[in-house]
Amino acid sequence: MSLPFQPYWLAAAAPLLLAACGNMPPPSAPPSQRQPLPVLRSYRVEHVVNFSTGDMAGVVSDILRPSGGWSWTRKRPSVRVRLRGGFPVRYGIDFAVAEATFAQTGPVNVTFFVNDHPLETVRYAVPGPQLYEKPVPPEWLKSENIIGAEVDKLWTSPGDGAQLGLILNSIGLTEQ
Numbered sequence: 001m002s003l004p005f006q007p008y009w010l011a012a013a014a015p016l017l018l019a020a021c022g023n024m025p026p027p028s029a030p031p032s033q034r035q036p037l038p039v040l041r042s043y044r045v046e047h048v049v050n051f052s053t054g055d056m057a058g059v060v061s062d063i064l065r066p067s068g069g070w071s072w073t074r075k076r077p078s079v080r081v082r083l084r085g086g087f088p089v090r091y092g093i094d095f096a097v098a099e100a101t102f103a104q105t106g107p108v109n110v111t112f113f114v115n116d117h118p119l120e121t122v123r124y125a126v127p128g129p130q131l132y133e134k135p136v137p138p139e140w141l142k143s144e145n146i147i148g149a150e151v152d153k154l155w156t157s158p159g160d161g162a163q164l165g166l167i168l169n170s171i172g173l174t175e176q
Contacts, residue, residue: 047081048092048172060146063168070096073165078148080170083141087175091119092133093149094169101155101164102127109152110166114173136173145151147173 049058052069058081062074073095083089091114102108104154107125111118112132124130151165 001063014092030033047083048170048174049079049081049091049171050170051168060148062148064164069169071168073151073168074163075148075154075165076148076150077165077168077171078146080144080146081173082144083173083175085175088138089136089141089173089175091131092174093145093171094129094131095149095171096129096167096169097124097127098155098164098167099127104155105153108165111150112148112154113150114147115142115145135176145173147171 049055051063051066051071054066056063056065058079060078060080062077063079064072064074091112093112097108107123109121109123110132111121112134113119114136117137119134119136122132147170149166154163155166156163
């Protein structure tokens with residue numbers, strides 16, 4: 001038995017037939033592979049005493065109680081920091097030479113030290129905020145380290161005779 005020819009079958013089958021004849025894009029090479037990143041440490045370990053928290057843990061000498069996120073220092077402020085790794089380390093200190101003290105002392109020399117080794121002496125001829133950073137020779141480091149700074153001239157309060165050096169925000173060692 002044969003089915004009579006029906007034109008609507010052709011209309012229904014035409015899209016299927018035309019789709020089967022479509023042009024495919026030419027084959028292409030796979031995307032280029034990215035080069036792997038060099039081995040990087042995804043973090044930097046900081047061993048920093050930050051006075052914005054009001055914490056005095058680690059203070060060894062000549063740092064007064066924090067006041068509003070910073071502390072006054074005397075002649076030789078120092079802190080104790082511990083290290084665990086053998087990575088290169090940078091000394092860092094965030095401080096300010098106060099305008100009020102600078103008027104009396106004039107320019108000050110600050111010597112930065114790690115375990116009683118002088119790292120560098122820098123002359124500050126203008127008051128204001130300062131940031132000092134420098135790599136530390138690995139042979140100077142121990143598991144427990146005393147780091148600090150020494151100010152050559154202190155300001156003496158005319159009222160009570162208190163002697164002040166720098167305004168200290170933070171001080172510590174950072175593994176590179």
